[in-house]
Amino acid sequence: MGSTWVMLNTQQGARSTAGSSDSASTVPASPLFLHDMSKLEQSVVSLVELFEQYAGQDEHKNQLSAAELKQLLEKELTCPEFKKKFNAEEVQETMKMLDKNHDGVINFREFCQFVGMLAKGYFKQKRCGKK
Numbered sequence: 001m002g003s004t005w006v007m008l009n010t011q012q013g014a015r016s017t018a019g020s021s022d023s024a025s026t027v028p029a030s031p032l033f034l035h036d037m038s039k040l041e042q043s044v045v046s047l048v049e050l051f052e053q054y055a056g057q058d059e060h061k062n063q064l065s066a067a068e069l070k071q072l073l074e075k076e077l078t079c080p081e082f083k084k085k086f087n088a089e090e091v092q093e094t095m096k097m098l099d100k101n102h103d104g105v106i107n108f109r110e111f112c113q114f115v116g117m118l119a120k121g122y123f124k125q126k127r128c129g130k131k
């Protein structure tokens with residue numbers, strides 16, 4: 001596990017001292033080896049990558065616009081159990097539900113809460129659904 005983590009932190013001299021003002025915010029293609037990771041680590045990495053993938057479609061790379069959220073809901077929520085709470089057709093409603101700080105976009109923190117809601121819903125259903 002240790003070696004994988006080293007790979008993730010592409011060794012760019014300890015803490016960019018020379019101010020990274022040059023918008024070189026190109027995400028370094030991290031040589032991730034998901035198969036070397038634990039389930040939890042894989043899940044975390046997947047979530048971050050998923051967020052980056054959808055949030056990165058317009059100029060605001062750290063937040064999901066309504067359009068990006070809609071795409072994410074359409075493509076990533078395919079099972080009826082997951083879709084019933086977050087509907088891509090009612091993206092404005094979903095946006096309202098998730099946009100806790102009311103700035104009109106979904107930041108990573110809000111995205112994590114969204115995933116938490118999905119997880120809780122699934123957990124509840126799994127435990128209470130089938131008996």
Ligand SMILES: [Ca+2]
Binds near residue numbers: 099100107110
């Ligand atoms: Ca927000």
